Amino acid sequence: MTASTNATGDGGEGPASPNGAGGPARPVIRHNDYSPLIPPPLGAWTPSLPVSVVIPAYGGQHRLDLTLAALAAQTYPSHLMEVVVVDDGSEPPLRLPGIRPERTRLVPGAPGGWGIAHAINTGARLAEGEIVQRLDSDMVICREHIEALMRWHHLADYVVTIGAKVFVEEQARTPEQVHAAVRDGDFDGLFDLSTAVPSSTEATIRRLDGLRTSKNPYHVCTGPTVSFRRALFARAGGFDARVLRGEDTEFAYRLAMTGAVFVPDMEARAVHLGLPAQRVDTDTIVRVVAPYLAQRVPLRRDLRKEPGRRWLVPYVEVVLQAEGHAEPRVRAAVAAALGGSLPDVRVTLVAPWDRLTEGRHRVLDDPDLELRLVQEQFRHDEGVLLAPAPARDAAPVPFRYTGPVEVPLHRRSLEVMIRMINDKRAGLLVVEFPDGRTARLERTDAVNRARLLAGPGDDLDAVIERTHGVHRAPAAKFWPPASADRPRTQPGKAAPSSVPADSSAPASSPSSPSGPLPSQAAEKPPSGAPPSSPPPAARKLVNRIRSLRGR
Structure with missing residues (x-):
């Protein structure tokens, strides 16, 4: 990556940066059509933004070892990348393996909480990079994964980038095998991808022209590999540690409310070790996630059907x-x-x-x-x-x-x-x-x-x-x-919406x-009455009170 590319892309409009002096451009993007952003080809540009890869982890030492081995073979410059692994209370505690990126830290989750959202918040607070890349601890990524997502952040500072993934049943692989295959570009030969289960979100991404025509693109931002600026993370308020399932969707919704643009990059390929939880027990997963999203994501109208309810976030x-x-x-x-x-x-x-x-x-x-x-x-x-x-x-x-x-x-x-x-x-x-x-x-x-x-x-x-x-x-x-x-309804029942x-x-x-x-x-108030005059019933009450005071 020696060739320099204009970081403003082609056809960029708007102020050069939030404060008008230096920094990323802010092209005008209509809805989620990020077509004004022209990403450079992989390997043909010079990155400059530092990124912090935040990995929430609970147990699964061997899978974490494979994740870090793949991160150690990335094309993104090592001096611009750090990794923060947050141990969310594993027993026994996690350790850092020998094959890992040069700048890797292992930290415990902050006191007073637990869960994926809490661990990500811990890592984001400790992150030194301008970009936060959230990555699950059971993901093996291709060598261009970080580079592919990061190139969009060099074009605009209000994008959220989403990587691609497929699910495979875990196969016996060593960190050495993973590192060598990723480094040498033999990602396809590392796992038997013929039996891989595609992510359901990728069909949605393709159907909506890479989300360019999506009305609510936050729907597909499901977490295992997603990146955003630290400033955008702070503006959205970070993850909600009270949300124990569906935390990625809920956070993505709040990112959308900040005005963010969601950009999926299918060249940022990854393998998720293990089948998706939805295939194991769909009904339970849906039931567990539903109340969290119902309270916090008002656009999920299908989850707010009971009359007379009040919700944490109104519509x-x-x-x-x-x-x-x-x-x-x-x-x-x-x-x-x-x-x-x-x-x-x-x-x-x-x-x-x-x-x-x-x-x-x-x-x-x-x-x-x-x-x-x-x-x-x-x-x-x-x-x-x-x-x-x-x-x-x-x-x-x-x-x-x-x-x-x-x-x-x-x-x-x-x-x-x-x-x-x-x-x-x-x-x-x-x-x-x-x-x-x-x-x-x-x-x-x-x-x-x-x-x-x-x-x-x-x-x-x-x-x-x-x-x-x-x-x-x-x-x-x-x-x-x-x-x-007004439409007639049965007594005691609200008219259907x-x-x-x-x-x-x-x-x-x-x-x-x-x-x-x-x-x-x-x-209007009654003729001849001042605008603030109370109605007749109120005037009678006032006169009654005055008569009592005079007794």
Whole structure:
């Protein structure tokens, strides 16, 4: 590898680096179509990025020996590669074999935890390389494996690269045999690949043009060989050590929410020693993984079918400005958001809540009476967050809606909006009201992709237009005519949702409601009353309290 290759690829756009001075380029990639990245041929370029190969290991000393023997024969420069093996409590403890990469460390898992996710977090914290390559301790990789994945990281700094693999029944091989075969390019002769079991994800990768046309490419990022920048790892929050099965998919979902692009490289070949667990006991594996993903990956709509449930990560965040509105109006807007056809919604009420001190203050004549009533209505509600401002980043929530309090959502408004934004594959849906106001439904991954690419002074919506597209639609598409009745349902049962099992799945748009918005008069206070006047029932209660105080 002596020939130098332009690390920006061909047709790269955007700022040269996150801070505008040196570092990796950030070409504009639309959706997951990484075609603007032109990788150099293997062996015909000069790498410069250091990589840390993190291997979580629990027992299996012989398999680890074979993994390290293959790593010792890589074409990637040895001075740019370190290996961190994390012993996750093996008994007896693991040891480093004689055949291993020059810079290899064996460390114990950090105190206070266990499991694959915990071990990877330990290794990533100790890693010195700019890139983290996660590799299972029962993988034998070809000699170009690390090089093939690393070449993409030299082209853009927000890619996640995925290696190829097949499964073979373990065969008697020594570290010396593995090292020699990998070093000499005889990878195919090392194992009987005619009986190998292909990875199910590779069929998906081929069907979706190398994931270029994939709507949710994180699905195939299943862990045994995957690499990402340490900065991206930190931005996603690392692995969730509470997830004991499916930790790779859950982490890949959060990587997607940061705006990452997923690039599989089938030249990064590998053999996984042993058959996939799914072939041994599919039903049990699915049952064990399902609750972890149901709680943390909202796009898995098929795992959230029980009515009345609340989930760790909601599907949609609804942001409403509470200040300046009467408590009944805010309460109606929150009730509409939480009572719609989408069950897993969280509401963020924005107001200067820290202004409401707990010390002695006027009660009935408090200038902040309405805000205090809103606070007391929702401070104990798990579905409502009181915040001085919406969080800058909605992740890991995949959708954020921001709209006027004066126009409560219809029962199916969010459902129809999400269906439309998915059908259009847009990153932003702008809802236009007749009076000139707008509401927004944002895709979190698109917003964060735009933030990665936007330069100083760039309009974020304009960048979203380039990476995912911006779609505009009149509000009448999402609110039925005022005369339209809600769908009839059996008492005590919610109306069935038509959201597809996975939001990435194509679906026909429902018949769009047309006609005017619900009467704006319904949103206004009674004639002659100030905007913050309480309704008649509330006024009667206040008068009753005052009469009692006068006794």
